[in-house]
Amino acid sequence: MDALATLLDGPRARGAFLLRSILTPPWSLRIEDRAPVTLLFMVRDEGWIVPDDATPVHLRPCDVAVVRGPEPYTVADAPGTEPRIVIRPGQVSATPQGEELCEEMDLGVRTWGDRAEPGPPPVGADGSVDAAGPGGPGGSAVMISGTYQMDGEISRRLLTALPHVLVLPRDSWNSPLPGLLAEEIVRAAPGQDVVLDRLLDLLLIAVLREWFSRPEAGAPSWFAAQSDPVVGPALRLLHDDPAYPWTVAGLAARAGVSRAALGRRFTDLVGEPPMAYLTSWRLALAADLLREPDATIAAVARKVGYGSPFALSAAFKRVRGVSPQQHRDAVAAS
Incomplete structure (x- = not known):
């Protein structure tokens, strides 16, 4: 996708x-x-x-x-x-x-x-x-x-x-x-x-x-990059399976280039390194999933590639400044 x-x-x-x-x-x-x-x-x-x-x-x-x-x-x-x-x-x-x-x-x-x-x-x-x-x-x-x-x-x-x-x-x-x-x-x-x-x-x-x-x-970087023969396949892999334990080396192997070449080209075209992009994408997915009242934080963590609710909470709060529960409460209030 x-x-x-x-x-x-x-x-x-x-x-x-x-x-x-x-x-x-x-x-x-x-x-x-x-x-x-x-x-x-x-x-x-x-x-x-x-x-x-x-x-x-x-x-x-x-x-x-x-x-x-x-x-x-x-x-x-x-x-x-x-x-x-x-x-x-x-x-x-x-x-x-x-x-x-x-x-x-x-x-x-x-x-x-x-x-x-x-x-x-x-x-x-x-x-x-x-x-x-x-x-x-x-x-x-x-x-x-x-x-x-x-x-x-x-x-x-x-x-x-x-x-x-x-x-x-x-x-x-x-x-x-x-x-x-x-x-x-x-x-x-x-x-x-x-x-x-x-x-x-x-x-x-x-x-x-x-x-x-x-x-x-003035298409955003993620749109322009998807047509690139190296970065495009890597982006599709991250989007298709965000829960997979991706590494830059693993992505590079699937894209058929060296780790250094993928990291450099990905950062140049997308504006951030592959793993930083993956983190922001996982947390965006998590934020959407947390809108569902029946979804537990543990279930959301598994779907987006975090091994435990604690790991998701730590990443969520570090990047977004609030915990997953605080995010959910704010969505419900609005």
């Missing part, structure tokens, strides 16, 4: 919040849900993502964006439009004054937004009906948002490698996944929530894989 696959295996959608928003200009949504990552697909019309402390980013029709939280931001039809709706934790929508809007703006299956004025439904250029008729969806802008609520050590390694906002313009890549998500989000078939979770995962993976392959992405 390569480094990106291992990291993406953590933030797997489980009941992710998926919504199709239909909005009439001028529109502006203040996002304060503190979600670690949100994927936005501008199905129709244009929009802007406006971070609090960065340059606004333009979204054209069919562009896909990934926004890294938990800092708040605004999505609007224009950078200067004042927010009229605030999205709070739990995906609660309200006016800036606090009046809830969830029921008032409900438009049916996973759809939310502005209602049409009475009158005939608009008709597209191909003759198809473009809205649900009087009282149905009436906005010109259509946007799909998929919000992950996960928050873990492994996902944090991935998220910190991303800019606050990244956009893949429609004309710069080719994938059927955005269109398929747009089709499936309004279906009410049995098992549809699981279908949508998997579609959201696939779309996120496709976007990140495409993004990291671009020079402007």
